[in-house]
Amino acid sequence: MKKLRMGMVGGGAGAFIGAVHRSAALMDGGIEFAAGALSSTAKKSLSSGRELGLPDDRNYGAWEDMLERERSLPEEERIDFVSIVTPNHLHFPVARAFVEAGFNVVLDKPMVHSSEQAARLIEAVEASGVVFAVTYPYTGYPMVKQARHMVRRGELGEIRKVVVEYSQDWLATRVEESGTKQAEWRTDPERSGIAGAVGDVGSHAENLVHTVTGLEMAGICADLTAFVPGRRLDDDANLLVRYENGAKGVIVISQVATGEENGLSLRVYGAEGGLWWRQEEPNYLHFKPAVAPEQVLTRGSDYLCDEARAAVRVPPGHPEGFIEAFANLYAAVAAAIRRREVQEPDEALLDFPTVYDGARGVHFIEKTVESGRSEKKWLDARWDGIGRSRRV
């Protein structure tokens, strides 16, 4: 099996999420870290690249250089895909440029700053035909795939209610002023976009609900707060949701919920069963059929669906975590890229969030912020991209 070459934009020394992307890409042995423009200045980029062992000739000072040189290489030498892990404001220009140049792209979420940008990016992806993924890693967990399988097969009956939450506490104080780089750009509207917590963690919650249930939002009612004095973007938000099928939803979002580490959780209640999953205990899925004992399904078990079983590295009882979920997304992207070359993909692996999921997320952020500012109870939150086919 040929190794795929990954280029990276952003993710230099000190950037938390860049290291996670690299571990996720490398751990299964099918991808090598081949090139990068890792930081916002040439000096920092080159220094980071050296530290991470990039060869000098592919250690770029700027993403534009990487784009130019890599496209000039023979096809069999150039990078197979680029992974973009910059602050949000660079997502759109960098992603569009690489897509238009015909490179496959892995892009961090939230995809772009606006639905208008999202539409243009969709257009570019459809025109170029590249593989394009947005890194919502939480839906890469095997037990989320199992939850999706069970809901979609109807094991819960008609879905009535969804309660999803993503609560953290790392922004409970004014850390953006104490030199925490992660906090600085996330609380800065110029770089983060129109939303704070809603974009940073709320969008994961939205993606988790939609991935598992397929429910489409009809209306939302949001209450956004910036609790920490001086903060310019929301650090807390709570939403009531109405879905198209009549189901009701509650979305709880916070980055100031003291004591919460990375509290993403989902509960789905149907007429015939209920499901629970917590990201902090990701190897377990709880299922309660209406008239029988609760079941605790465990990652790696034989009784799980194909997609859940394909996304596993070690047997039950050997915990997998966040990086493995992330690696599942990279493995699926790699499989999609290879599918264009060989004709034997493992269908169960072709399973990752696409440009459409990214656009749906941007729509969610926009509508949430709009509702937060509105006196009206219910804001129409229907997304006009529904019905477009899933695409890798």
Next chain:
Amino acid sequence: MKKLRMGMVGGGAGAFIGAVHRSAALMDGGIEFAAGALSSTAKKSLSSGRELGLPDDRNYGAWEDMLERERSLPEEERIDFVSIVTPNHLHFPVARAFVEAGFNVVLDKPMVHSSEQAARLIEAVEASGVVFAVTYPYTGYPMVKQARHMVRRGELGEIRKVVVEYSQDWLATRVEESGTKQAEWRTDPERSGIAGAVGDVGSHAENLVHTVTGLEMAGICADLTAFVPGRRLDDDANLLVRYENGAKGVIVISQVATGEENGLSLRVYGAEGGLWWRQEEPNYLHFKPAVAPEQVLTRGSDYLCDEARAAVRVPPGHPEGFIEAFANLYAAVAAAIRRREVQEPDEALLDFPTVYDGARGVHFIEKTVESGRSEKKWLDARWDGIGRSRRV
């Protein structure tokens, strides 16, 4: 110590909550079950009373008979208090009659059908000076008292957010048509009042938040649903709340959440700490200070506050449950009644929900239903009873 004599209205054979009240009253040995008018017809009342061992002369066919005869007895013979556990629509007339006759009263929640009735009942209680308690038993749990102690002392700092939930699933199907008495009256507006789940379980959630935090609601935004076809009252409701101090709240209520048994839980997030408590695991309270490991406080431990320690029967690790929480309420009522006689009460026990808590709950139900019908996002939910002194 003299045993107090309890009379009971409602709670005849087959009524779940009546038996709980009796166990709670009897288990500490300070109360005896002395009289009753236990059901809606004389025949059923008398038969229930006989089965439960009431003496014939105090086994009444109707609550009016009990009221009349007991008040005619010499003070040292008559019942010391009456416990009213009928369906909701009888709460007001029965409670008012006993209060006006000078009897101490324990009344099931929701207290009455309307704020107008609540005001008249408050008036009667204040005029008569009787001991009057409303049975919100969940705040009788020792670890809830500990939570209250910690929040009120400021151990969490300024409170920013509250997430409270009360989800059950026993009304997920149309059980009211299959002969389940409990379901019949609870889903019938004539007997249950203007709300279904909001009154039956939501009011406990409201009482829990207020008891622990003391926060006063400023505005609410509610979405009520009747999921089960043909049901006339809400069986699900979700609320956004704004509190007077700027804190935000989320209240999740359901009786159709398949898989939830009696899922009452509370989380309180302050600037300097967070608290978690779940009714289904009531002997534990989780506290996370901002810069130190999470602590798991356990019922019965020496490091708890006076009120929490006073409300305990067995050492840590010997679980106490729902009936013990309920019994704490009865013990506190008994202490209040005795206080009027002897002058050595244990102050830590004088701790139970009063007619004002009951009125606050009725206000919550009214405002929630009103908001559910409103197009307006935020409904003013301030309660005009704030500031009235707590009274036993």
Next chain:
Amino acid sequence: MKKLRMGMVGGGAGAFIGAVHRSAALMDGGIEFAAGALSSTAKKSLSSGRELGLPDDRNYGAWEDMLERERSLPEEERIDFVSIVTPNHLHFPVARAFVEAGFNVVLDKPMVHSSEQAARLIEAVEASGVVFAVTYPYTGYPMVKQARHMVRRGELGEIRKVVVEYSQDWLATRVEESGTKQAEWRTDPERSGIAGAVGDVGSHAENLVHTVTGLEMAGICADLTAFVPGRRLDDDANLLVRYENGAKGVIVISQVATGEENGLSLRVYGAEGGLWWRQEEPNYLHFKPAVAPEQVLTRGSDYLCDEARAAVRVPPGHPEGFIEAFANLYAAVAAAIRRREVQEPDEALLDFPTVYDGARGVHFIEKTVESGRSEKKWLDARWDGIGRSRRV
């Protein structure tokens, strides 16, 4: 339903377990606390009785007085049974005396000091035909009854291994010297008997295994320790066990395991399934069939066995605890006593530990202590009482 009259020996003011017995007896409304000789001196006995509301004519200064006077009363007036909750060394003389006088008896565990005493007590019980129960309350939990049902029905297949543990930490320091009455007599060989932790908590572990599985011990290998300097009885013990069917067992016992509150737990592994139960979370039973997801069975659910459903007061999700488990034992004793009068017992309730269970426990303590002193690896631990019919 006629109330049964309970007399009590021991359990005066300040005795933890006496109050538990009373709450357990009283909470279901079928038993009244009618008489008592509550302490070791007449003065303390009478004072305790007054405080607890005993009528003067049945507030005795000594158990011998109570025995004499009660037996002299007409049958329809005398106490229906006596509950003996003294320190261990009084169990045998008091219990034998009441049994021989024809009184039904509830006796705390460990039943007596020696197998020789046990044999004499069995003889007396068989001769008199009284109802005789030993208070192993942990097997009164509904989910233990469910576990027993499942194991006995073969749902786990042939049992291969049992791991049972009872760990506490309240004797981790030399509390017997700081005025803790509970600790004083439990660490004194004169009053406690030949064993410390082995008798006080280990015997519960043995009873739990036998009750659930029916396995008979063939051999044991024990290691006993007194960790706290100066302590004369074991405060920690660990055992390997071989059962007659070839199954293996591990019994972990401690009262110095810092951090353990009341850590009684049981795991049973069969060829086709496994079971877990923890006393500190008693409302749940975990069952793992060999080829399917784990199930979490909950107290109060319709799918449970008759015995488990009969031993429940409140619906699923409303926790029951230690006192309710204890109350199940009293309810069963009361049912047994009534069965002799009326002929409509609820068979599912006739379920409590008998004099034979008590004797088995004494045998376990003796053999464990003997093994602890032996150089031999395996000590024959077969009990010669096997095969005697269960008797109430």
Next chain:
Amino acid sequence: MKKLRMGMVGGGAGAFIGAVHRSAALMDGGIEFAAGALSSTAKKSLSSGRELGLPDDRNYGAWEDMLERERSLPEEERIDFVSIVTPNHLHFPVARAFVEAGFNVVLDKPMVHSSEQAARLIEAVEASGVVFAVTYPYTGYPMVKQARHMVRRGELGEIRKVVVEYSQDWLATRVEESGTKQAEWRTDPERSGIAGAVGDVGSHAENLVHTVTGLEMAGICADLTAFVPGRRLDDDANLLVRYENGAKGVIVISQVATGEENGLSLRVYGAEGGLWWRQEEPNYLHFKPAVAPEQVLTRGSDYLCDEARAAVRVPPGHPEGFIEAFANLYAAVAAAIRRREVQEPDEALLDFPTVYDGARGVHFIEKTVESGRSEKKWLDARWDGIGRSRRV
């Protein structure tokens, strides 16, 4: 930072643990998979190597070829270390040969078949001065490092008792006859050695206790069983242990405990505190000081010790699992190898099990099997290697 080149012996297609070793080695980006002799026949080796992307010239048909050719390469080209992941019977010859040729070695556990082999391997390692690690991955978990830190610093006081367990169920039926390669060699004395479950999982339990507490075994008393008919090695074992300081231990081992997935857990009880850790929930460590609430320490938190903080990739609440623990071991080995080149190691990372830990594990297995066959209660289990300095 220069990438280290890893060669691998064993771990070809279909071998579970080989893939884990590779993911662990690759995920941090500091090691590349450069060479291998991956299977027991040349044909299977070469085919596995091709599938895994090894270059043809370093894809060897036999480990002897790899050893010969790699040692003939210039030092700056040859593999930096070899990872040996064959069935147990090949550990000794392969490891010794590479050590004697001057290669650094990572070797799977149990290290070798006998203490005699262990002594010879220690001799070879000491003579050659290579870096030599034995893969006990469970002690690579950050919270195990934290536990070690707390016990060694005396936060629990004098250690009195240890309860360690490693229970699985994958050998509960006769899977060795159904073509499961993992089961075949593990139940075959020729390849597995003198022990089954005791060697396969029990040795991890021993390593965990010793790593965390430093306690040295003085005596053991073991009961081994082969429950599955026809099985020639133990599939279950239970041990009582006496440690040199007077502490007592219980070791519970099983591969037939139906329902257990990978149930490795440790509890340590000291005079002043207790600790709990479960491998299936590895991101949490529970600490109970004698007179204060239980604390739940979480991986990634600032309050942890240096070693625990150095062994972390993602923030609290983002779970890390088994592969990350394994990767910590590889990262430490890589740091040790680099230390010989550059002089700036991160001391906190130089933390992995050595040849002495491996020898201790072999000693444990031998003594356990010997005790299992003995009529004597206590077998002297002191290890003569105590006091040798830790060496990387």
